[in-house]
Amino acid sequence: MWPNGMALRVAVIGSGPAGVYATEALTRQGGVAVDVFDALPCPFGLVRYGVAPDHPKIRSITGSLHAVLDHPDVRFLGNVKAGVDLTLEDLHRHYDAVLVANGAAESRRLGIPGEDLAGSFSATDLVAWYNGHPDAPIDQFTLRARTVIVVGMGNVAIDVARMLARPAADLRGTDLPAHVLRVFERSEVQDVHVVARRGSAQAKFTTKELRELGDLTDVDVLVDAQDLALDQASQAMASRHPSVRRSLDVLHDWAQRTPHGRARRLHLHFWLRPVRALGKDRVSGVEWERMRVDDRAVAGPTGNLIRQDAQMLVRAIGYHGRALPGLPFDETTGTIPNAAGRVLRDGIPSHGEYVAGWIKRGPTGVIGTNRRDANETVAALLADAAELPPAPVRDPDAILELLARRGVRAVSWSGWNAIDLAETDLGRTHDRPKARISDRAVMLRAASQGTDLGDGRSDNPELLRPQDV
């Protein structure tokens, strides 16, 4: 309990890993009531819409995230956009503290000519599309490209390359939306080039994700041994970091292999900086400049230009946070300025306002990194709790009434469970374990059915039609 016997009321913005881990830490000792808001009708953020569909083990983390949100002191309120449906002022009127964990939804830009040609996409858009994100246009990708270039050498680039090279038959067991699976089944992709501007020792992927590329059915992985030659700085890096050495071993192994003449090829290139995307109306290739690193591992140009044909370009060069109206925002880092999770206004900690996850520290780390990060923020919040002025509106139903008055259809926890069940039902009709619903209106229809039924079950087979997905 909070000092005066009331429950401390906290609004958590975002139900991705950072928001859920913060909720877990907040509810651990009792006496804290948490409302978790999400702009989407469903929880789990990037675990649902960022993790690749062919990574079920990572996705299974939703099981433990689900258990946190299932807590009696927690309410999930989906389909509510903080900053739009509810202002920061609204949140402060109804909650003693606001904790923002809304991630980093924007994709970074290359800033090169031709970047906006047809056929050039951000990995964020591609990943959102294949994961059935309700804001992703269903016909955005056709995969009618023989050659695809993926710029960047982080785990997102590896995910995207693997998904594009993987035979569609291997994707049938996933929960890909039906329309996405159809596009993968008709994919014309034969060659995927993943390109880094620095060397193999500076690549951002993790060894586990890299190694997986070698296990794909009917795919040759091609690496030029010359690309792997290590300068002094890279050698020092490899000797300091066993993980770098492990990745280099994998790459050297591939560089020595003779291609088997398989249906698809996955090429990994290093030391190439994109100069421009080529093409008049749509992408026809990329012009690169060969790079080298100096003794501080900083990449510099050589003036040596190379052209490569491609019909599709994907930039997988990192994410960037989005400002939340009313809160300070650092445009350069894409984060909300903070000290150990306390939002800084003009450099001074603002009591009652907190951040966690990518919007706090930038888009780095794996899912588990967010638990430590959220614990730090919640420790700061709980340390401040005794001094936080109580929110003027204390009736928990008041926020629901406010949303209803504004015409916002908030999705409850039972509503989300109904969507989840409807996706299982839909999968069955396609002879698959599950198929995602990617249409927001259909999700809302399924959710309201769940609320009506009380236990989140949808027994109505007419509720969803295949053409809805």
Ligand code: NAP
């Ligand atoms: P990232 O790890 O930061 O990688 C970004 C890549 O883009 C780097 O290779 C970077 O090269 C390159 N890049 C940046 N700006 C560029 C430019 N202007 N021109 C050319 N290349 C450029 O970002 P991410 O791949 O988006 O991943 C974000 C986070 O999510 C990471 O922490 C990642 O590990 C995590 N994630 C994990 C998994 C998993 O565990 N399976 C899956 C997906 C994502 P430089 O190094 O030269 O800057």
